Amino acid sequence: MRSEPRVTVWNEYRHEHANPAVAAIYPRGIHEALAAPLRAVGLDVATATLDEPEHGLSTSRLAKTDVLVWWGHKAHGEVADEIVERVHARVLEGMGLVALHSAHFSKIFKKLMGTGCDLKWREAGERERLWVVDPTHPIVAGCPEVITLPQEEMYGEHFDIPPPDELFLLSWFQGGEVFRSGCTWRRGQGRIAYLRPGHETYPTYHDAEIQMLILNAVRWAAPVGAATPVRGNRAPLEPLGG
Amino acid sequence: MRSEPRVTVWNEYRHEHANPAVAAIYPRGIHEALAAPLRAVGLDVATATLDEPEHGLSTSRLAKTDVLVWWGHKAHGEVADEIVERVHARVLEGMGLVALHSAHFSKIFKKLMGTGCDLKWREAGERERLWVVDPTHPIVAGCPEVITLPQEEMYGEHFDIPPPDELFLLSWFQGGEVFRSGCTWRRGQGRIAYLRPGHETYPTYHDAEIQMLILNAVRWAAPVGAATPVRGNRAPLEPLGG
Amino acid sequence: MRSEPRVTVWNEYRHEHANPAVAAIYPRGIHEALAAPLRAVGLDVATATLDEPEHGLSTSRLAKTDVLVWWGHKAHGEVADEIVERVHARVLEGMGLVALHSAHFSKIFKKLMGTGCDLKWREAGERERLWVVDPTHPIVAGCPEVITLPQEEMYGEHFDIPPPDELFLLSWFQGGEVFRSGCTWRRGQGRIAYLRPGHETYPTYHDAEIQMLILNAVRWAAPVGAATPVRGNRAPLEPLGG
């Protein structure tokens, strides 16, 4: 069986300083709230934030990261293109990426998707119901068939993503919208999962079921250990004949 | 992390009695050749064969099976419909199925696919090259980017299967054909993998790389532990209003 | 450009006789309500119903059918297995199938899917919103991004189908559920579409947007004219060498 992945949780870490309501919910930052339940089951988890040098994503940090968890919202544009290229290259090499909530609009997610990644949204504290639509998917292990969040930001379709390779959660919102909330894609040797919930003004990341989804997604996104493909000019394996 | 799945290896077990060349390659039967490398890494593996009562697939045996491995060829028609229904129901409940080689034409595989599952074939002992086309897939963990089998039966497209949910191996054959040789599908709560190699007159199941693919497929196909969906007439979760 | 497909609309045609409320909505039967808008744009449309000989699905009728539209509900069990086999074979040969609403539980749909095809349901006349989640799909041509039906039967997840090859509509229901309402699959040479709306006690098939979806689905499901694959024992195309 595979050993546990080494994780880096990246957080923009701006709302927590700017908005006391967010700081009240996540006093040590969203990154620490995300890291704690992963550490509780024994995973090796580092954190990194936007205002650290290289946004905390040095080459050596990424080299030691099997799965990168990403939360960003209001400062996507401040992430340096050079770092985005570095993370992109690591995903293609096999590092997993778990993009959370507003990370749908991060540079790295958009670059991996090839689309605009826009959507409908509304901040009205309405009820969200996340329905499992693929009960064979490892990311919903241990979850009930519907997860109810009493208050969340609404995200609505059309979500401008490529058709997911796997779709395992669909959200229902009180105001009339639906959303593809649990999705996966593959890029190069890397495995990518998107999980919708987690607006900064709600205590979503303290919810045990959401924490389980994230833990499952981290394990799902870990490198599988396949051979790195060789590319370029190659001699024939078989005689070509006359 | 998940514990290891309990496995039952099913084999038709007729060629080994009828054909000395097959018996020479698989003296204890194909099922024992398949079971041995799984047991070697600690899995709990039972075997079952066509000529046992209920083909060895009693209700209690299936209840204790997390993943069923299936090899059959010349006697697909002798598998009782009642047993096929029982296995089908267990797959929909979550039991994994790993269908090998000529199991493409078994009743259970055809019933799960909904198609004819026919293909081109040729017994000429020609070379097969299995190329990894999805280096993110857990079933190719630890494998090289191409596996070469010096002699195998050819299977050629069009293989009459539903488009696979995941396609991770493509075969090249010396005589000019290609084949989708590593595929997965999901049915109900069950995970299904198909692996092409394994004609009875070649020692394919003694090949360490093929054994690794089968071990990986067994682990991949294990039940994930998602909630069993509730179906039928349901009351509203939200007030319907006036 | 392809010419228009020849269509047969199959209807169980029992509710219309048994329930005056249904007869009031569909006085000439659901099949005629489905056929009329297809004929209005020039398609050649026949109808067939359960109580006709061979359920109206003779070999010659099917041979002249490019796309079969199917509506059934309370008498799925009365459809003869022999006819189901005949329709199944024609789909694998290339006849398109458009399964509507409660056809999810028809023998032919279940046989093509390989799963149980069960779901949650509720008859409460609640509001349904169908959101387009794939704006590249031909079946949503000419449709708005959301179609609202004031009263429909609820269908809720988990819908026990194989992951669709294409998913283009998701439903939101007032009572809190979601549903994959517009899906396609491929089986053999046949193209299959499922469209959820259309409970017999609501005038859904008189809705112009739903009629457009059905017309689009019929055109989408038409045979494409690819070569019929050859299968079985085949000689090599290339010399196998020594």
Next chain:
Amino acid sequence: MRSEPRVTVWNEYRHEHANPAVAAIYPRGIHEALAAPLRAVGLDVATATLDEPEHGLSTSRLAKTDVLVWWGHKAHGEVADEIVERVHARVLEGMGLVALHSAHFSKIFKKLMGTGCDLKWREAGERERLWVVDPTHPIVAGCPEVITLPQEEMYGEHFDIPPPDELFLLSWFQGGEVFRSGCTWRRGQGRIAYLRPGHETYPTYHDAEIQMLILNAVRWAAPVGAATPVRGNRAPLEPLGG
């Protein structure tokens, strides 16, 4: 039925000037060889080449283009980023893209895929066999189950693309490799097809079956006419209650 798409064929148009062998095969340029069979069936086809102002891809030209066909090879790096952004935006708006052969490494294809798009290759004039693996796909309409090209450049797996939404052609090469040669993806409202054959030193685009594939791909990639999704901050459609 849909009317025919307006097409622009883009060609790098450098090999034809630099290499007499290429000029002998394509005396008027690869773009004219691609355009001719499309025009022969009545399509409105413009051409554009790298060395024209804005590479021939002005805003007004793209606004009049329903499907863009792309051939490039040795000068991918000379395509201006600004033009790549413009084409990308038009694809997300609904313009189809048919990428041919070495266009796998073009900036626009890589940007839409989100991956490296690299592969194995060999110029040895070896035989290629393209097998249809999806006989339900419109792009293979009218084609035989296998297309044989006597001499082509080899492209081999692993091809670093996202798993295709649809895979309809697999190539076999004499030297031992396989390749996913006919693929589609969806990005935004745009439909994208990739067709492998077409090395500049072989007369592949004079082959009637390859011309048919390209015509089919152009028709397949045409905009479907779905509603343009609205995104951003949205008011609820349903009352949110208390």
